[in-house]
Amino acid sequence: MSPSVITPATSRALTTAANARADLGLPAGAPTDEQLGRFIAQASASAASFCRRTFGRETARERFEIDWRRRCDEDADGLLLSCAPAVRILAVKVDGLTLAPSAYELAEQPAHPVSLFYLRHLVDGGPRAWTGRCVTVEYEAGWLLPGESRGDPAATTAPDLPADVERAVIQLVGAAASASGRDMMVKSEDVEGVGSRSFYVQGSTASLPHPEAEATLAQYRRMAFA
Structure with missing residues (x-):
């Protein structure tokens, strides 16, 4: 029988704004704290859905x-x-x-x-x-998520969220930040005399918009039974 949740996780954010800005090299205010918070919430939800698990306690x-x-x-x-x-x-x-x-x-x-x-x-x-x-x-x-406190005295012995999971979520945040403000259907841009650049476009077989993040999170994916 599938387990039922008595007390849901109080936090579902799998990284913090400070960690995301530091790892991605994002300047303060770009994106705004509110927008970055949305990116983190969206990336965390995508990771949890892809892995079919709740990461928080x-x-x-x-x-x-x-x-x-x-x-x-x-x-x-x-x-x-x-x-x-x-x-x-x-x-x-x-x-x-x-x-x-x-x-x-x-x-x-x-x-x-x-x-x-x-x-x-x-x-x-x-x-x-x-x-x-x-x-x-x-x-x-569940795991103790980034930004959560154990309390004093410690109220839980839950292990910290694996570092590679947080890194994968930050990569998803980076993908969202990179795509913000541009046409997601455009694969490349070529400006004569200036140069050209190409963008990663999620393929039809990909589940997440960052291939390395998907490969990392695939290790944590729970099997689904009909």
């Missing part, structure tokens, strides 16, 4: 139906959580009964670029197959 609830025919030692690996990176488990219920924190653990299996996270059932401190008919888990997942 959110609280999710996920329900697993346990197949009694498959209860065996291999199930002790745990239940694979859909939202990653999982930061912490908030509550676990089996057939409506709340489990003590000592009865489960969050296990990480390193993978590139995003690890896999499993909810393991513990009995006397050791992993065991889940019992019951239905397991419901509430958990925090």
